[in-house]
Amino acid sequence: AFFSKYLKTSAGEKAVKYLESRGIKEETVRNFQIGFSPDSKDALLKELISLKISKEEAVKAGLASPRDNGQPADLFRNRIMFPIKSFNGDTIAFGGRAMGDASPKYLNSPETLLFSKRNALYGLYQALPTLRKFKKVLIVEGYMDVITLHQYGINFAVSPLGTALTSGQCLTLKRYCEEAYLMFDPDQAGINAAIKASDHLIEAGIYPKICLIEGGKDPDEFVIDQGAEAFYEKLNRAEDPISFKINLIKKGAGEIGPKDKSRMAAFLGETLARQKDAIIKSEWIKKISQELSLPESILLNIKQKKEREEQFITKEKIDVPPLEDGFVHLLLKNPKLIAKAGELKPEHLSSQFAKTIFSEFLFKNGDISIGELTEKYPQYSAHIMALTVQELPSESNCVSDFSKTSSMILHNYRLNKWKEMKKRLSSLSREEMSEFNELSKIIKK
Numbered sequence: 001a002f003f004s005k006y007l008k009t010s011a012g013e014k015a016v017k018y019l020e021s022r023g024i025k026e027e028t029v030r031n032f033q034i035g036f037s038p039d040s041k042d043a044l045l046k047e048l049i050s051l052k053i054s055k056e057e058a059v060k061a062g063l064a065s066p067r068d069n070g071q072p073a074d075l076f077r078n079r080i081m082f083p084i085k086s087f088n089g090d091t092i093a094f095g096g097r098a099m100g101d102a103s104p105k106y107l108n109s110p111e112t113l114l115f116s117k118r119n120a121l122y123g124l125y126q127a128l129p130t131l132r133k134f135k136k137v138l139i140v141e142g143y144m145d146v147i148t149l150h151q152y153g154i155n156f157a158v159s160p161l162g163t164a165l166t167s168g169q170c171l172t173l174k175r176y177c178e179e180a181y182l183m184f185d186p187d188q189a190g191i192n193a194a195i196k197a198s199d200h201l202i203e204a205g206i207y208p209k210i211c212l213i214e215g216g217k218d219p220d221e222f223v224i225d226q227g228a229e230a231f232y233e234k235l236n237r238a239e240d241p242i243s244f245k246i247n248l249i250k251k252g253a254g255e256i257g258p259k260d261k262s263r264m265a266a267f268l269g270e271t272l273a274r275q276k277d278a279i280i281k282s283e284w285i286k287k288i289s290q291e292l293s294l295p296e297s298i299l300l301n302i303k304q305k306k307e308r309e310e311q312f313i314t315k316e317k318i319d320v321p322p323l324e325d326g327f328v329h330l331l332l333k334n335p336k337l338i339a340k341a342g343e344l345k346p347e348h349l350s351s352q353f354a355k356t357i358f359s360e361f362l363f364k365n366g367d368i369s370i371g372e373l374t375e376k377y378p379q380y381s382a383h384i385m386a387l388t389v390q391e392l393p394s395e396s397n398c399v400s401d402f403s404k405t406s407s408m409i410l411h412n413y414r415l416n417k418w419k420e421m422k423k424r425l426s427s428l429s430r431e432e433m434s435e436f437n438e439l440s441k442i443i444k445k
Contacts, residue, residue: 140158321350370384
């Protein structure tokens with residue numbers, strides 16, 4: 001509301017003119033809640049303090065940043081503001097485009113307890129109805145691309161937040177999509193980004209297609225110039241990653257010798273090894289063999305070699321009892337609940353996953369983001385993301401559920417320990433017998 005309000009003031013006139021110059025209509029501005037941050041060091045802070053929100057809370061929420069003198073100041077100044085929303089429509093962060101010469105040109109909120117740059121996508125909330133209906137997503141590179149495409153009715157567009165597409169973002173999309181279109185710049189950096197992104201999508205179980213716009217135009221410029229129908233025609237010519245790689249090889253190939261074929265097979269094998277669908281993989285191998293005159297046997301050998309190499313990368317199996325899963329789920333969604341853990345300690349949990357996450361929350365007193373957890377424990381990232389997108393009960397029920405779950409986990413631990421000690425009752429030491437008697441009293445309560 002603060003940023004939207006300032007867009008309508010005289011201070012926001014230059015931002016409005018910029019948006020108009022990019023073809024953005026007033027209705028689109030409302031739909032995406034685009035706003036403006038004034039060129040002031042504390043305009044937002046004063047507004048937050050008037051709403052009983054402290055400077056410390058503003059820093060934690062990523063709206064202010066500490067300065068050299070120790071006093072916080074507004075993080076976003078003289079910028080067009082783009083709210084970044086969660087899948088259920090809550091604003092969890094902001095992206096800001098500088099109106100002057102400030103650097104960086106685009107600035108995102110820092111990671112917070114609610115916001116993980118590696119897992120969030122701009123435009124996801126607005127695109128969700130279409131994603132759910134058609135199971136397809138269009139991934140572009142910038143905020144303005146997303147906004148303009150939605151304005152033209154291409155409302156299944158999303159973008160990463162100023163970085164390359166991550167595996168975490170692909171896992172988020174997997175909940176809603178089966179197919180993804182990648183539309184990046186046609187330069188070498190864009191081509192490399194498209195290949196890397198397609199690999200992440202394949203690993204997440206999404207079928208990718210790559211589409212590049214020639215002539216140096218961004219998607220928003222193309223749709224404004226050519227219209228939505230031409231844009232869809234462009235998408236219809238998108239290539240699967242193997243066809244895309246084959247065409248890259250053909251464009252750069254002169255006379256092809258044995259060493260060239262070996263390099264080609266290795267280049268294509270990177271994508272083949274990631275594809276788990278046997279039918280798709282088989283079709284890709286046939287296509288490579290036909291297009292590049294590479295024997296299928298060579299491709300199969302390379303594919304199997306890549307798969308064997310991947311087996312040496314240890315991936316911990318996530319086997320978590322439902323009670324402990326629920327406990328971690330509540331913590332991830334409401335870190336302040338850590339204060340309600342009572343006597344519960346990490347060693348009271350049975351799964352390594354739950355022990356690890358609980359330990360991190362205890363050590364940081366709940367002040368740790370989902371992004372930090374997935375980066376520190378990549379082997380758990382998919383499971384963490386699966387938990388975070390689940391709905392929670394009401395706030396009051398959260399506290400009650402967390403207390404009950406903690407008590408049940410502790411009770412189960414004590415009961416299991418009591419049973420184990422009972423089996424070897426005759427051989428217990430004096431200290432162990434004392435512990436056994438104490439456990440007996442607690443369990444009988």
